[in-house]
Amino acid sequence: MSENKIGSYIFAVNYLVVFSKACEYGIKATTYIASQSLEERRVSLKSIAEEIDSPVAFTAKILQTLARNKIIDSSKGPTGGFLIEKKKMDEIKLSQIVSAIDGDNIYKGCGLGLSECNASRPCPVHHHFAKIRNDLRKMLENTSINELASGLEVGLTYLKR
Amino acid sequence: MSENKIGSYIFAVNYLVVFSKACEYGIKATTYIASQSLEERRVSLKSIAEEIDSPVAFTAKILQTLARNKIIDSSKGPTGGFLIEKKKMDEIKLSQIVSAIDGDNIYKGCGLGLSECNASRPCPVHHHFAKIRNDLRKMLENTSINELASGLEVGLTYLKR
DNA sequence: CAAATAAAGGACAATTTTGTCCGAAATAAC
DNA sequence: GTTATTTCGGACAAAATTGTCCTTTATTTG
Numbered sequence: 001m002s003e004n005k006i007g008s009y010i011f012a013v014n015y016l017v018v019f020s021k022a023c024e025y026g027i028k029a030t031t032y033i034a035s036q037s038l039e040e041r042r043v044s045l046k047s048i049a050e051e052i053d054s055p056v057a058f059t060a061k062i063l064q065t066l067a068r069n070k071i072i073d074s075s076k077g078p079t080g081g082f083l084i085e086k087k088k089m090d091e092i093k094l095s096q097i098v099s100a101i102d103g104d105n106i107y108k109g110c111g112l113g114l115s116e117c118n119a120s121r122p123c124p125v126h127h128h129f130a131k132i133r134n135d136l137r138k139m140l141e142n143t144s145i146n147e148l149a150s151g152l153e154v155g156l157t158y159l160k161r
Numbered sequence: 162m163s164e165n166k167i168g169s170y171i172f173a174v175n176y177l178v179v180f181s182k183a184c185e186y187g188i189k190a191t192t193y194i195a196s197q198s199l200e201e202r203r204v205s206l207k208s209i210a211e212e213i214d215s216p217v218a219f220t221a222k223i224l225q226t227l228a229r230n231k232i233i234d235s236s237k238g239p240t241g242g243f244l245i246e247k248k249k250m251d252e253i254k255l256s257q258i259v260s261a262i263d264g265d266n267i268y269k270g271c272g273l274g275l276s277e278c279n280a281s282r283p284c285p286v287h288h289h290f291a292k293i294r295n296d297l298r299k300m301l302e303n304t305s306i307n308e309l310a311s312g313l314e315v316g317l318t319y320l321k322r
Numbered sequence: 323c324a325a326a327t328a329a330a331g332g333a334c335a336a337t338t339t340t341g342t343c344c345g346a347a348a349t350a351a352c
Numbered sequence: 353g354t355t356a357t358t359t360c361g362g363a364c365a366a367a368a369t370t371g372t373c374c375t376t377t378a379t380t381t382g
Binding site: 172173205206207221222224225228235236237238239240241242243 | 356357358359360361368369370
């Protein structure tokens with residue numbers, strides 16, 4: 001009767017302006033670790049995964065990547081766990097986390113996937129995207145983990161639900 | 162020796178501000194069909210896939226979805242193919258193509274994947290993303306396929322390489 | 323040194339997205 | 353009506369992303 005079922009196949013449930021899941025977890029984890037480091041507390045993988053509501057083993061992989069990239073600090077054994085030095089918190093920007101996890105083809109790439117796309121040979125949406133993408137880039141490069149962690153510490157922001 | 166191999170595992174090669182591949186192809190295809198419709202030419206699946214440099218069969222699926230959603234018009238048989246009525250070109254916005262293909266959870270969803278994230282209970286990046294996401298939404302809702310097709314027709318923009 | 327604890331990392335599994343193949347259905351031309 | 357052409361749509365396959373399991377390695381404590 002009504003055309004309900006019409007056109008109902010969905011290709012991808014991506015969002016626009018998105019991080020991969022890996023990146024989401026990475027940002028949340030880093031923010032949480034930092035907020036705890038502000039209070040001199042080292043945190044374990046388990047508590048991180050719990051706090052940011054992420055799969056433990058997958059989170060472990062991401063933390064390993066972040067540690068290898070010197071974004072976070074890890075140590076083994078009892079009393080081990082993750083932390084971020086306070087003095088580094090202002091230096092660490094969202095952009096670093098993102099490119100550590102998802103690589104740095106981040107700001108490259110045209111909105112329509114053309115390999116060669118620029119102002120003099122643009123894809124149809126190039127100019128429409130230019131400002132938005134640039135705003136996003138600036139935001140990621142200017143937002144420090146300190147800023148994010150502080151908001152969380154004070155209870156202004158949330159990592160779950 | 163040097164720390165070359167360090168931190169080299171990449172989780173996802175997504176871009177930020179991205180469409181899914183399906184969406185990319187959908188936008189390109191629609192733009193190409195429209196540009197040809199401006200010159201009264203119906204186009205075939207094969208020529209579309211060639212022109213936008215996409216896998217034929219996958220593109221077929223996407224065109225089917227677009228047709229079911231009345232964004233494009235299709236007809237079978239010899240002399241068949243795809244077209245878009247000129248008078249509809251101003252009405253069709255990028256946002257419609259995107260939600261036909263990827264669903265309309267598009268502007269929902271928080272940057273960090275929280276299900277409940279808003280100004281009064283924000284995730285750490287909520288406010289940072291708000292403007293960017295909103296700009297993107299407005300852009301998608303205001304950009305018509307006519308606009309994109311015209312640029313392409315005049316040779317101002319490109320769909321390949 | 324032994325035991326306990328926590329991260330590192332390799333191998334593998336599930337899910338999602340992207341891509342392919344092929345027969346069915348519709349339509350135009352002869 | 354038969355044939356050729358083109359989209360439709362179901363089933364399947366490949367690749368990428370997300371997620372799990374389990375052993376090894378490092379470190380602290382007794």
